[in-house]
Amino acid sequence: MGSSVKAIKLELRHVLVLSFLIRIVVISLLSVLPTFIHPFDASHSLLDPDAPGTLRWDAIHYTRIALEGYHYEQHLAFMPGYMGLMRGAGEIVARFAGRNVGINDVVWGGMAVNLLASMGSTTILYNLTMRIASKEFAIITCIFYSFPPSPAVLVSPYTEPTFALFTLLGVDLALKRRNFLSALSLATATSIRATGIFGALVPCALLMSPRGVPTWADLRPKRLIHRLFYAVILSLIVASPFIAFQVYAYRSFCVPSPTRPWCSAKLPLAYSFVQAEYWNNGWLNYWTLQQLPNLIIALPVLIPSYWGSYKYLSYHSVKAIASSGFAVSRTDSGQVIMDSRLFPLHVQHLLLTLLLTFASHTQITLRVCVTDPVVWWNIATLAFDWNESADSRKLTRFGKLWIWWVVLWGSLSIVLWSAHLPPA
Incomplete structure (x- = not known):
């Protein structure tokens, strides 16, 4: 040993x-x-x-x-x-x-x-x-x-490397059922990037259903109320840096005179206003013909992301229906890691992937991907034939294409970055 x-x-x-x-x-x-x-x-x-x-x-x-x-x-x-x-x-x-x-x-x-x-x-x-x-x-x-x-x-x-550090640490602690420490780590991630709020889904979901995928036993009223109360506390911990920063923004830019439009909104959030006003983030705002190249270059990460979500979520959906007594056909897992504890992580992954695809500068997927372990599990899964023995296992066509793309695009992106040219 x-x-x-x-x-x-x-x-x-x-x-x-x-x-x-x-x-x-x-x-x-x-x-x-x-x-x-x-x-x-x-x-x-x-x-x-x-x-x-x-x-x-x-x-x-x-x-x-x-x-x-x-x-x-x-x-x-x-x-x-x-x-x-x-x-x-x-x-x-x-x-x-x-x-x-x-x-x-x-x-x-x-x-x-x-x-x-x-x-x-x-x-x-x-x-x-x-x-x-x-x-x-x-x-x-x-x-x-x-x-x-x-x-x-x-x-x-x-921000991505430090955000990745505290996000991955938060997920790891959640799987160990160290929920409070997980929430603190994810709160630190939120203090670095606002999307860290989504991280609350992982410890809260695992608290509500330790197996990851909800069961009927998890819905018993007494157990549900107790866990729900604790989950709300964890969520507030994770969200607290974002809330505190919005309060700071309001006091700094809206007091004593609310001169900016967001100051007078029913929910005066600087973050959503600034993202739309200065960075043009919003539903399908980026889906224009001139941004088509930026959408295309993100596909090598987006495709395995959606593929992994489909395989994992469809597998557990069929499994849940079958356990309810309905006759359903089995679905191929595609060798994706099917550990049920990863269910909230896959839901979070899908939500963030949808956000990147439809409401963000989509090319940032190429750097934000380092913060999401599901992306790399999907890539590792697709890159090799895991049905083969270790001695005979070889790179798949996807694996070869991925390596070539990372080397070529990675090299080109260094030159573009140095020249201060997009994408970034």
Whole structure:
């Protein structure tokens, strides 16, 4: 038993080294490429002409918030958690350099935080996968996870790596039935990205139905009321950073005079207004002909996402109907991990995938995917024929296409990022 545990740790260490080296290579490329590629958009130079090549797109907003706070209404689209980490890490960098904190300190501090967060999220994804699948499947999942479709974004001062860390930790704790700690971790995720609120579904659903898929026994009134009360508390914990930030936004921008439209709304939420007003997020707002390329480039992630949801949810739907006494035909699981405890995680995954597809800038799927373990379980499932023995198991056509696409698109995206060209 001891040698088995040692072997597992050794293999995980190999994956972590691989993940670390990939990110160091990407950081090195982003440091060198601006010397040869003149950026199409020079807005980053307004902060600091000598800033690293990772300072692009939303990282510019994050850096300004970390240094100056929330002075502009459009910045209310971003939760403050990661900017606080950037500022704290930047202070440490500046202290070692013997100067007051500046742009470069905050940028490099944010990059250091994300590097550590990426190592942590890979480790948690491995441990999480080991709870529901084999060691081999966990290793393969983490290897794919180490090669994200948007490598430049994930080494830059962006929110996804730290959001992934606390989201995956929250899910792992929920599966251990450590609900309060899970809620605290997911609340931290919400302080980084507002969509962390969806994470409350996992610990609350597992609290209401520990098996994941609800049963008639879970609906007994006394048990239901007790668990429902606790679930409401957990939900409030997860949502509390979002609620607190909306209160802060209202007091900062609407008091003493409510000059902005959202200040006078029945539910004065800055977040929904700013997302629609400045970022054009909303139902089908992104579904235009000019955005068609951005919709297409997200398909390699969206297709396995919807495929996995269909396989898992249809399998458990048929199983639930059959257990009720109705005659139904069996459905092929497609080798998707069918652990019933993952039911709320798959529901959450489907809701977020629908949100990304129909109400967001769809191409951000390429970076947000690192925050969702279901995506990587689906990819690992499709990439190999798991019906074969370990010795004869080979990459499927999807697996080969995925690897080629990640390498080619990932390389191109680094160049586009350095040139400050879309997508981001």
